[in-house]
Amino acid sequence: MVVILDNASIDTAKKLKPYWDLLEEKGMRFYFLPPYSPELDRIELLWHKMKYEWLPFKTYAPEELELTIDEIGRGFRSKYVLIFC
Incomplete structure:
Protein backbone atom coordinates (compact mmCIF):
# COMPACT_ATOMS: atom_id res chain seq x y z
CA MET A 1 0.00 0.00 0.00
CA VAL A 2 1.23 3.45 -0.91
CA VAL A 3 0.14 6.63 0.90
CA ILE A 4 0.86 10.06 -0.59
CA LEU A 5 0.96 12.88 1.95
CA ASP A 6 1.06 16.64 1.48
CA ASN A 7 3.69 17.53 4.10
CA ALA A 8 1.16 18.99 6.54
CA SER A 9 2.70 19.45 9.97
CA ILE A 10 0.52 16.67 11.38
CA ASP A 11 1.99 14.27 8.80
CA THR A 12 5.58 15.08 9.69
CA ALA A 13 5.30 15.36 13.48
CA LYS A 14 8.22 13.73 15.28
CA LYS A 15 5.81 11.94 17.62
CA LEU A 16 4.53 9.93 14.64
CA LYS A 17 7.97 8.61 13.62
CA PRO A 18 7.62 5.31 15.53
CA TYR A 19 4.27 4.69 13.85
CA TRP A 20 5.67 5.47 10.39
CA ASP A 21 8.49 3.01 11.05
CA LEU A 22 6.09 0.30 12.21
CA LEU A 23 3.83 0.76 9.20
CA GLU A 24 6.81 0.70 6.83
CA GLU A 25 7.93 -2.58 8.40
CA LYS A 26 4.46 -3.94 7.58
CA GLY A 27 4.91 -2.96 3.91
CA MET A 28 3.26 0.45 3.74
CA ARG A 29 5.15 3.10 1.76
CA PHE A 30 4.87 6.83 2.33
CA TYR A 31 5.64 9.50 -0.23
CA PHE A 32 5.53 13.19 0.59
CA LEU A 33 4.69 15.84 -1.96
CA PRO A 34 7.17 18.71 -2.16
CA PRO A 35 6.38 21.40 0.47
CA TYR A 36 4.55 23.64 -1.99
CA SER A 37 3.32 21.82 -5.07
CA PRO A 38 -0.17 22.95 -6.11
CA GLU A 39 0.43 21.51 -9.58
Whole structure:
Protein backbone atom coordinates (compact mmCIF):
# COMPACT_ATOMS: atom_id res chain seq x y z
CA MET A 1 0.00 0.00 0.00
CA VAL A 2 1.23 3.45 -0.91
CA VAL A 3 0.14 6.63 0.90
CA ILE A 4 0.86 10.06 -0.59
CA LEU A 5 0.96 12.88 1.95
CA ASP A 6 1.06 16.64 1.48
CA ASN A 7 3.69 17.53 4.10
CA ALA A 8 1.16 18.99 6.54
CA SER A 9 2.70 19.45 9.97
CA ILE A 10 0.52 16.67 11.38
CA ASP A 11 1.99 14.27 8.80
CA THR A 12 5.58 15.08 9.69
CA ALA A 13 5.30 15.36 13.48
CA LYS A 14 8.22 13.73 15.28
CA LYS A 15 5.81 11.94 17.62
CA LEU A 16 4.53 9.93 14.64
CA LYS A 17 7.97 8.61 13.62
CA PRO A 18 7.62 5.31 15.53
CA TYR A 19 4.27 4.69 13.85
CA TRP A 20 5.67 5.47 10.39
CA ASP A 21 8.49 3.01 11.05
CA LEU A 22 6.09 0.30 12.21
CA LEU A 23 3.83 0.76 9.20
CA GLU A 24 6.81 0.70 6.83
CA GLU A 25 7.93 -2.58 8.40
CA LYS A 26 4.46 -3.94 7.58
CA GLY A 27 4.91 -2.96 3.91
CA MET A 28 3.26 0.45 3.74
CA ARG A 29 5.15 3.10 1.76
CA PHE A 30 4.87 6.83 2.33
CA TYR A 31 5.64 9.50 -0.23
CA PHE A 32 5.53 13.19 0.59
CA LEU A 33 4.69 15.84 -1.96
CA PRO A 34 7.17 18.71 -2.16
CA PRO A 35 6.38 21.40 0.47
CA TYR A 36 4.55 23.64 -1.99
CA SER A 37 3.32 21.82 -5.07
CA PRO A 38 -0.17 22.95 -6.11
CA GLU A 39 0.43 21.51 -9.58
CA LEU A 40 0.42 18.03 -7.99
CA ASP A 41 -2.70 18.57 -5.91
CA ARG A 42 -5.90 17.99 -7.89
CA ILE A 43 -8.06 20.09 -5.59
CA GLU A 44 -5.72 23.05 -6.19
CA LEU A 45 -6.09 22.58 -9.96
CA LEU A 46 -9.87 22.39 -9.63
CA TRP A 47 -10.07 25.49 -7.45
CA HIS A 48 -7.82 27.41 -9.87
CA LYS A 49 -10.09 26.50 -12.78
CA MET A 50 -13.20 27.48 -10.81
CA LYS A 51 -11.74 30.75 -9.60
CA TYR A 52 -10.25 31.99 -12.86
CA GLU A 53 -12.50 30.48 -15.54
CA TRP A 54 -15.84 29.31 -14.21
CA LEU A 55 -16.72 31.92 -11.58
CA PRO A 56 -17.69 35.33 -12.91
CA PHE A 57 -15.24 37.96 -11.70
CA LYS A 58 -17.19 39.89 -9.07
CA THR A 59 -17.63 40.32 -5.34
CA TYR A 60 -19.73 37.61 -3.69
CA ALA A 61 -21.59 37.54 -0.41
CA PRO A 62 -20.70 34.27 1.41
CA GLU A 63 -24.11 32.72 0.73
CA GLU A 64 -23.99 33.71 -2.94
CA LEU A 65 -20.50 32.24 -3.34
CA GLU A 66 -21.64 28.99 -1.76
CA LEU A 67 -24.64 28.79 -4.11
CA THR A 68 -22.45 29.51 -7.14
CA ILE A 69 -19.94 26.83 -6.13
CA ASP A 70 -22.80 24.38 -5.59
CA GLU A 71 -24.06 25.19 -9.09
CA ILE A 72 -20.63 24.40 -10.52
CA GLY A 73 -20.64 21.15 -8.55
CA ARG A 74 -24.00 20.17 -10.06
CA GLY A 75 -22.73 20.97 -13.55
CA PHE A 76 -19.40 19.21 -13.11
CA ARG A 77 -18.68 16.71 -15.91
CA SER A 78 -21.43 18.15 -18.13
CA LYS A 79 -21.13 21.95 -18.23
CA TYR A 80 -17.82 22.14 -16.33
CA VAL A 81 -15.07 19.73 -17.35
CA LEU A 82 -11.57 19.41 -15.95
CA ILE A 83 -8.97 17.08 -17.40
CA PHE A 84 -6.13 16.03 -15.11
CA CYS A 85 -3.02 15.37 -17.16
